Amino acid sequence: MEPHEPDLTAVPVTSVLAALADDVRLQIVRALAEGGEAACGSLDFGVSKATRSHHLKVLREAGLTRTRAAGTSRLVRLRRDEVDKLYPGLLDAVLTPRSPA
Amino acid sequence: MEPHEPDLTAVPVTSVLAALADDVRLQIVRALAEGGEAACGSLDFGVSKATRSHHLKVLREAGLTRTRAAGTSRLVRLRRDEVDKLYPGLLDAVLTPRSPA
DNA sequence: GGTTTTGTTCGATCATTGTCGAACAAGGGT
DNA sequence: ACCCTTGTTCGACAATGATCGAACAAAACC
Numbered sequence: 001m002e003p004h005e006p007d008l009t010a011v012p013v014t015s016v017l018a019a020l021a022d023d024v025r026l027q028i029v030r031a032l033a034e035g036g037e038a039a040c041g042s043l044d045f046g047v048s049k050a051t052r053s054h055h056l057k058v059l060r061e062a063g064l065t066r067t068r069a070a071g072t073s074r075l076v077r078l079r080r081d082e083v084d085k086l087y088p089g090l091l092d093a094v095l096t097p098r099s100p101a
Numbered sequence: 102m103e104p105h106e107p108d109l110t111a112v113p114v115t116s117v118l119a120a121l122a123d124d125v126r127l128q129i130v131r132a133l134a135e136g137g138e139a140a141c142g143s144l145d146f147g148v149s150k151a152t153r154s155h156h157l158k159v160l161r162e163a164g165l166t167r168t169r170a171a172g173t174s175r176l177v178r179l180r181r182d183e184v185d186k187l188y189p190g191l192l193d194a195v196l197t198p199r200s201p202a
Numbered sequence: 203g204g205t206t207t208t209g210t211t212c213g214a215t216c217a218t219t220g221t222c223g224a225a226c227a228a229g230g231g232t
Numbered sequence: 233a234c235c236c237t238t239g240t241t242c243g244a245c246a247a248t249g250a251t252c253g254a255a256c257a258a259a260a261c262c
Contacts, residue, residue, distance in 0.1 A: 013127065014127060015122075017119075017122035018118075018119070020115075020118050021115050021118035021122050022115060022219095024220085039238085040239065047222090048222055050221075050222060050239090051220070054219090054221085056239095069228095069229090071237095072229045072236090087195070088193070089190015089193055090190060090194040090195070092190055093189055093190045093191040093194075094188070098110070149251070150208085151210080151254090152250070152251055152252070154209060155210095155249090155250075155251080157209095158210085159249095172207095173207055173258070173259045174208060174209080
């Protein structure tokens, strides 16, 4: 089945924000912003692979990431340009890790 | 009882995003951004006053708004400067109403 | 003092969502 | 062919959250 990667303009703002409003997903997004394309398996943040797959699906369906198959792996990357264009400042504002949790 | 308005730096980013990731609250924030200070009662978006009070509490505890008493009313205002300073671009990116819902 | 206005809080309900283990699917290697 | 690796999907469960009506609180006004 195709991964269902919607056009960002078709995703409600609240869905984009909700996708970013989770600690695990925020760590994933930060990792992608720093490291570029990454295999799903490399994005381990203390949750099971089922949960990780769920989070990646949320990010994908929010229009924030793209996924492509590569062997048995799947490579995920941040749709930075598109997000920055539609929501200028959003990623920059959110990506910087802040001290107080 | 004091309204509990935390320092923005003490609020996790995910809480700020979660506060904005709701349609009703986003409408409230937009109204406040446009109209400045507003009474709670003027922020009617089709929900009961109990629900509205709940949403205003979420926004307040996310560090996004301040509330002050004025007679029997309570006036709410957006903490725009502080939010813009800590999360530059966030409100601008989110406040603009977009077509696709 | 009583009534009206304006919000908050409480309890309940219902939907959403984060989480996991287990089962499944697909590709690569041997 | 077999197995291993990598992810996804499927229930299930627990926690969170949005919603409401009703009860409560506080100030203003008569």
